[in-house]
Amino acid sequence: MNNLTKATIRQMAKLTGTELTPRHLQILNYAYNYYHRHNVGPLLYNFKKNLGVSKEEIENLFPHGLNSIFVWTGIPIVSSNNMCIPVADIQIEDFRHVYFDHNATTYMREEIVKLLSKFNEDNLTYGNPSSSTSLGKTAFELINTARFQIAECLKVNQNEIVFTSCGTESNNLAIKGIAFKNLDKKGHIITSKIEHPSVLETIHWLESIGFEATYLDVDKEGFVSPDDLKKCVKQNTILVSIMTANNEIGTLQPVNEIGKVCNSFGVPFMTDAVQAFGRMKLRPKESGISLMSLSGHKIYGPKGIGALYIDKDLSLTPLLHGGKQEYELRGGTENTGSIVAFGKAAHLIHSEMDMENNRLMELREYFLNGLRKIIPDFSINGSLDKRLPNNLSINFPGIDAGALLLYLNQAGIYVSSGSACSSGSTEYSHVLTAIGVNREEYGTIRISFGIKTSKEDLDYFFKYLKIILEKLK
Numbered sequence: 237m238n239n240l241t242k243a244t245i246r247q248m249a250k251l252t253g254t255e256l257t258p259r260h261l262q263i264l265n266y267a268y269n270y271y272h273r274h275n276v277g278p279l280l281y282n283f284k285k286n287l288g289v290s291k292e293e294i295e296n297l298f299p300h301g302l303n304s305i306f307v308w309t310g311i312p313i314v315s316s317n318n319m320c321i322p323v324a325d326i327q328i329e330d331f332r333h334v335y336f337d338h339n340a341t342t343y344m345r346e347e348i349v350k351l352l353s354k355f356n357e358d359n360l361t362y363g364n365p366s367s368s369t370s371l372g373k374t375a376f377e378l379i380n381t382a383r384f385q386i387a388e389c390l391k392v393n394q395n396e397i398v399f400t401s402c403g404t405e406s407n408n409l410a411i412k413g414i415a416f417k418n419l420d421k422k423g424h425i426i427t428s429k430i431e432h433p434s435v436l437e438t439i440h441w442l443e444s445i446g447f448e449a450t451y452l453d454v455d456k457e458g459f460v461s462p463d464d465l466k467k468c469v470k471q472n473t474i475l476v477s478i479m480t481a482n483n484e485i486g487t488l489q490p491v492n493e494i495g496k497v498c499n500s501f502g503v504p505f506m507t508d509a510v511q512a513f514g515r516m517k518l519r520p521k522e523s524g525i526s527l528m529s530l531s532g533h534k535i536y537g538p539k540g541i542g543a544l545y546i547d548k549d550l551s552l553t554p555l556l557h558g559g560k561q562e563y564e565l566r567g568g569t570e571n572t573g574s575i576v577a578f579g580k581a582a583h584l585i586h587s588e589m590d591m592e593n594n595r596l597m598e599l600r601e602y603f604l605n606g607l608r609k610i611i612p613d614f615s616i617n618g619s620l621d622k623r624l625p626n627n628l629s630i631n632f633p634g635i636d637a638g639a640l641l642l643y644l645n646q647a648g649i650y651v652s653s654g655s656a657c658s659s660g661s662t663e664y665s666h667v668l669t670a671i672g673v674n675r676e677e678y679g680t681i682r683i684s685f686g687i688k689t690s691k692e693d694l695d696y697f698f699k700y701l702k703i704i705l706e707k708l709k
């Protein structure tokens with residue numbers, strides 16, 4: 237560390253009344269060295285990985301948490317609302333926004349923006365769907381149309397679709413709904429190690445109140461083995477919960493085979509299809525699926541709206557008690573506008589699915605060919621043939637994923653780090669751990685395309701990736 241930085245640190249510590257300890261100096265040194273190696277500041281994830289320091293510890297040690305570390309060591313940041321992002325050292329001549337993060341969330345498509353604006357402008361559909369007035373009936377009918385649209389996509393009955401506030405709630409309702417039916421004798425739940433946190437955390441919590449759980453391993457491509465599942469089913473197994481498509485590595489699970497195993501034991505099979513809905517044909521009835529979670533914001537619909545398919549022969553305990561809405565499975569006045577938009581978004585994405593998937597897979601091929609020319613030794617996580625058409629999880633050898641993410645962000649290219657190293661997250665991905673990615677060797681980035689992604693976006697990405705990799709190596 238140079239003398240100017242040392243003097244700045246001493247001065248800032250004095251001004252803020254911070255007593256510098258060896259731990260402070262260790263953290264500041266690490267940040268300084270990281271910056272001088274990568275030309276961009278580290279993320280929380282890097283502190284956690286390399287020093288074992290948590291966000292809480294940083295906030296306790298420094299008066300303004302991460303901001304203090306960056307400012308005291310002279311690392312450039314942009315800061316707004318108490319959040320700071322390190323600024324990467326890259327000049328962009330032809331700036332454009334390139335959104336490659338559709339697995340995280342999608343923008344609302346034009347048709348949905350228009351539909352919602354009209355819905356709000358007309359202000360004629362605000363009636364309470366449970367009321368007997370004509371306004372109420374209109375809202376009720378609108379909800380039922382959306383219910384029908386979603387049911388149509390899955391080829392299930394309309395009364396098997398329950399609207400919720402998001403995919404997380406759908407997963408909670410499905411899993412706890414079954415568990416609470418068995419509250420007296422508890423029971424055993426089987427899931428996989430690579431589920432979304434809304435499944436894993438729900439099951440962890442159920443374990444804390446006396447339920448039992450098995451977390452199935454996956455292979456190197458992220459597949460659950462139906463044979464392993466068969467071996468784990470017990471007399472007291474009350475539910476199997478395996479996702480249809482993984483949100484990080486895109487792997488599509490063998491849901492038909494899993495469904496067969498579950499059906500042969502008479503155990504309900506629940507699948508989190510939040511990522512798969514709209515990107516592949518889903519037929520719960522043919523696949524032996526009893527419960528399926530969906531979400532609006534992954535299919536160009538609004539955020540804060542989800543749905544759960546519940547087989548008509550299955551009985552669940554609701555999480556929200558109250559009115560008799562949603563077949564008495566979710567009390568509360570429905571979010572009519574978002575439900576209508578979700579129904580329409582589901583209809584639209586399904587009506588163009590085959591064509592769009594072909595286009596996305598062509599783009600993916602183009603992307604992989606282009607990437608190979610820039611960095612021949614990258615590798616892809618998950619299976620290449622049994623994966624979401626819009627997802628790629630890429631391992632860059634010898635590259636820090638956080639630094640790469642920040643450089644790309646500076647160029648207007650928005651990706652996710654497969655190791656969840658956004659500035660707010662410190663944990664290494666449980667999915668990458670489960671499939672055995674060596675985190676010391678690779679930086680992993682998730683790229684996910686959508687309806688607006690074009691070849692021009694990919695070419696722009698290649699142009700800046702070349703420059704960035706030069707800087708990072």
Ligand code: PLP
Pocket residue numbers: 339340401402403404405407432434479481482483508510511531532533540541542
């Ligand atoms: N399940 C999966 C596989 C997801 O990718 C997500 C969102 O990232 C969820 C569940 C949660 O959905 P929501 O954001 O609607 O709560």
